[in-house]
Amino acid sequence: MRVSQGLEEEGIVVGNTYDKYNSKNPVVRKMMQGFDNALNDLVSKAAPDTIHEVGCGEGFWVMQWAGQGINARGSDFSTQVIDIARSNANDKELPADLFQARSVYDLTPENDSADLIVCCEVLEHLEQPEQALETLQSLAGKYLILSVPREPIWCALNFTRGKYISQLGNTPGHIQHWSKKEFIKLVSGYFKVIEVKSPFPWTMLLCQPLA
Numbered sequence: 001m002r003v004s005q006g007l008e009e010e011g012i013v014v015g016n017t018y019d020k021y022n023s024k025n026p027v028v029r030k031m032m033q034g035f036d037n038a039l040n041d042l043v044s045k046a047a048p049d050t051i052h053e054v055g056c057g058e059g060f061w062v063m064q065w066a067g068q069g070i071n072a073r074g075s076d077f078s079t080q081v082i083d084i085a086r087s088n089a090n091d092k093e094l095p096a097d098l099f100q101a102r103s104v105y106d107l108t109p110e111n112d113s114a115d116l117i118v119c120c121e122v123l124e125h126l127e128q129p130e131q132a133l134e135t136l137q138s139l140a141g142k143y144l145i146l147s148v149p150r151e152p153i154w155c156a157l158n159f160t161r162g163k164y165i166s167q168l169g170n171t172p173g174h175i176q177h178w179s180k181k182e183f184i185k186l187v188s189g190y191f192k193v194i195e196v197k198s199p200f201p202w203t204m205l206l207c208q209p210l211a
Contacts, residue, residue, distance in 0.1 A: 034199035039120070039145065042195065042206040046143040048116035054104050054136070055122035059085030062099070063092055075102040075112070105131060109138045116140070120147040120204075124176045133190040140209050144191055147204040151177040154201050178203070 039061070043051075049071060053062050056074025058081060065072035076082050079101040086096035102112070104122065117140045123129045136144055155177070159169030170177075178186065180203045184193055191207035198204070 031200060035147075035202060035204075038197040038199040038202075038204050039118075039147075042145050042197065042204065043116065043118075045195070045206060046116045046145070048114065048143065050114040050141075051116045051118060052112055052114035052139065054107065054117060054119040054139075056085060056099065057081055059088050059099055061118070063089060063094060066094055066098065067092075071114075073098045073100070073114075075100045075104075075107065077101065077103040104135055107135055107139060113139045113141055116143045116145065118145045120145065121149070121202075124148045124174045124178075127175060129176055129186070133187065137190050137209060140191075140207075142208065144207040144209075145204065146183075146187060146207065147202050148176075148178055148183055149174065150183075150198065150201050150203045151179055157201060 043065070051062070051065050051070055051072040053072070053074040054076075056062050056076050059074055062072045062074040062085070074085065076085070076099070082099050082101040085099040089096050089098055104119070104126070105128070117136055119132075119136060123132060123146065126132050149171075154171070154174075155164075155169035157169070158164050158171060164170055164172065180196070180198065183203050184196065184205065187193055187205055187207060190210070191205075192210055193205050193207050195206040196203070197206075
């Protein structure tokens with residue numbers, strides 16, 4: 001999972017190399033627990049045999065799903081992050097080739113489809129989120145899970161703690177900003193949204209391909 005840059009040193013947003021899952025900060029722990037609970041619930045409802053996490057970061061979730069016996073794999077545009085994910089896989093005696101350095105725009109149904117596609121904390125970084133959603137349409141065999149920061153709450157949290165003041169609280173790298181309503185409307189043009197969760201401060205959707 002690519003949790004957005006920003007829960008960082010004292011707590012509200014995190015980059016891919018920040019160890020949020022072992023953070024001692026109570027704010028980070030509470031927020032991540034809410035995110036994890038929501039994602040676990042939606043994955044359980046999807047009940048997939050195969051998962052492809054697009055924007056997998058350091059591979060935390062892929063390795064967890066693989067440990068549960070699910071055929072899971074991950075991709076991320078960053079070769080540096082994929083190197084970390086492969087090292088983490090080796091530490092857990094999992095195959096390093098679970099992880100591939102691929103842009104979302106370059107994924108193909110022939111090589112990258114799965115029962116469940118998970119794409120969390122990715123779309124807000126993309127100049128062409130609609131193109132990414134079209135790609136995800138071609139990959140999702142049965143279900144798709146998406147999440148993005150919920151605006152304007154996300155920027156407000158940053159701003160109130162004195163972060164990114166000159167950017168009005170916008171986390172560096174976030175070029176798209178959606179409220180819950182706006183994000184559901186966008187995604188509904190490409191998928192049937194069947195469940196909405198709001199782990200603070202994110203919007204998370206479980207979707208199915210349109211018939």
